[in-house]
Amino acid sequence: MRVLLTGAAGFLGSHLAERLLKEGCEVIGVDNLSTGQRRNLDRLVAYPGFRFLQVDVARPLEVEGPLDWVLHFASPASPPRYLKLPIATLLVNAEGTRHLLDLALRKGARFFLASTSEVYGDPLVHPQPETYWGNVNPIGPRSIYDEGKRYAEALTLAYHRAYGVPVRIVRIFNSYGPFMDPEDGRVVSTFIVQALKGEPLTVFGDGSQTRSFCYVDDLIEGIRRLMEVDYPYPVNLGNPEEYRVLELAQLVKELTGSPSPVTFLPLPEDDPRQRRPDITLARKLLSWEPKVPVREGLSRTIAYFKELLNP
């Protein structure tokens, strides 16, 4: 199997690349290093089947030789990062998705899109099934990401319908684990790093908004299974274990044994009030459900960040 994977230096892309390399696949990792980390590539270059291309996939892309799969993970993903890169975020999801679909079409490859629970916006239906159309502010600050992904989904299904490209789409709910960027501002990594450094944990708003947190190994297993199933429509993957953000802060304090206080900062504009995946479809289609409870996954992630901060 020969696979092209964009976003290979990122958190999720590097996990899936490593999984495929372990299975004996040849992986061409593509990344422009805009939000990715070089240390994520360090562990991939150890495999003889890995090759890296530093390329912006918002531009047309050609690679030599056959491809079986084109997997598109490239996109800024944390709110602070995509808010700093608004045009690049729109372009990698619009133009980038188009170029990668064209590549898949030329090579006769299967195409995968890493979409997001953000397509549901600030959801009025809870938990969110794939059939929910969402509640997205199309011109708010988060729209660059939400609408970028919604367009990417529409384009992916258009290539499937018009040209018969075999496609897979996952709507990923908040995922966490080792090799997250400690500085990209996502809530799990931020709270853990703050707790380990003894700094205040920054809860936005009153912390009553909810998220549901999926350990990365569970997510990767779900994606791996979906690649083998002939289903072109979006599938939710996430862990329905739902926490208020303030509860998460308290749990991180407990698991790290940190004396850090909790401090409250303003809630960002359009921050979704609640989010929890309905994973009925993934259960049926993939015989998949998350195995790692949040306490266990957080403990593993804390061990990773402890080592990273004090090698």
Ligand code: NAD
């Ligand atoms: P990440 O920021 O760690 O990784 C994204 C990678 O894409 C980075 O290495 C970055 O340098 C690269 N990239 C960005 N723009 C690029 C471009 N134009 N050309 C080439 N490379 C580019 O984020 P992540 O958490 O690994 O997310 C990966 C994908 O999964 C994203 O598409 C994201 O929207 C999606 N997703 C992630 C989560 C999550 O909880 N982690 C949730 C929903 C969706």
Ligand code: UDP
């Ligand atoms: N959040 C927080 N403190 C932080 C970072 C995030 O309270 O330092 C909150 C954020 O407002 C949101 C939730 O945690 O309600 C999840 O944020 P994240 O950026 O991880 O992902 P999102 O689901 O918003 O894309």
